[in-house]
Amino acid sequence: MIQISQRAEYPLAIAGILYSSAMWGLIWYPMRLFEAAGMSVVWVTLVMYLTAAVISLPSLWMYRGRWHELPVELLWLMLIAGITNLTFLVALIEGDVMRVMLLFFLSPVWTILIGRWWLGEQLSQRAVMLMLLAMAGTVMMLWHPDFGLPWPRGLGDWLGLIAGLCFSINNVLSRKLAAVPMPLKISAVFWGVVLIATLVLIWQSIEFPVVSTSVWFWSVFCGLIILTMTISVLYGLARMPVYRSAVIILFELVVAAFAAWLLIGEVMSVREWIGGSLIFAAAYGVAILDRRASAARRNSV
Numbered sequence: 001m002i003q004i005s006q007r008a009e010y011p012l013a014i015a016g017i018l019y020s021s022a023m024w025g026l027i028w029y030p031m032r033l034f035e036a037a038g039m040s041v042v043w044v045t046l047v048m049y050l051t052a053a054v055i056s057l058p059s060l061w062m063y064r065g066r067w068h069e070l071p072v073e074l075l076w077l078m079l080i081a082g083i084t085n086l087t088f089l090v091a092l093i094e095g096d097v098m099r100v101m102l103l104f105f106l107s108p109v110w111t112i113l114i115g116r117w118w119l120g121e122q123l124s125q126r127a128v129m130l131m132l133l134a135m136a137g138t139v140m141m142l143w144h145p146d147f148g149l150p151w152p153r154g155l156g157d158w159l160g161l162i163a164g165l166c167f168s169i170n171n172v173l174s175r176k177l178a179a180v181p182m183p184l185k186i187s188a189v190f191w192g193v194v195l196i197a198t199l200v201l202i203w204q205s206i207e208f209p210v211v212s213t214s215v216w217f218w219s220v221f222c223g224l225i226i227l228t229m230t231i232s233v234l235y236g237l238a239r240m241p242v243y244r245s246a247v248i249i250l251f252e253l254v255v256a257a258f259a260a261w262l263l264i265g266e267v268m269s270v271r272e273w274i275g276g277s278l279i280f281a282a283a284y285g286v287a288i289l290d291r292r293a294s295a296a297r298r299n300s301v
Contacts, residue, residue: 017251028256029259047216077192094156095155099156102253106165134282
């Protein structure tokens, strides 16, 4: 019976990651609809994550006896996760969807570098080659004939790069906080986004949106979607090897590319597609390295 149960869980794990990846590949579109309706992406982000954060309060309260044991790194996770999510969503509004997505997916390469520096993880020759491959893809995507230098060409590019870098820091912090219960980390992420979005609203003096009740309703509904996305991906990640889930998550790029073409007619140049393909290949290669590292650890035990 246990074997049957485990086999039944695996397709659900794949479905959970595919669902979450598809939603992240599509989330830019409702953000643009909210902007058109008069609610800025920062306000939408605040409402969405506040909704998810409030719903997560019971699980946070359940671990109240362990709050005094929580490491200070959890606060850093909270802040970095807040910056990651907000900058990514704003980037999708300010820039080209596929450029932002592909620049964000440099995060596996940043994770290798930060893991080497922060956690002392070994940097293999293959890892170096993959980083060079990803950097070559980035240069191809960012190079512009008018400027010459491979430099981000706008706010969307910059925020996409920053979001990917912060996401990699978020991943490394999550590794350091492996002993912290997952519900506490999830709640910290939600409240971190609420905090960063609130600070940005105050800093930029963004006025309270005067929109219809239906716009507020749909922003709360999107918060429920964010919650289901988070639960789905965590369910999947807990039930399959990291290298396999990392490859499945790349499905987000496929969904984003198709949706951007279908919904707004966004088309990337041949050069951008080649550069994006190199970044995609590097991200896939990092996943393969994770598989080999996991196998090596199992064999050494």
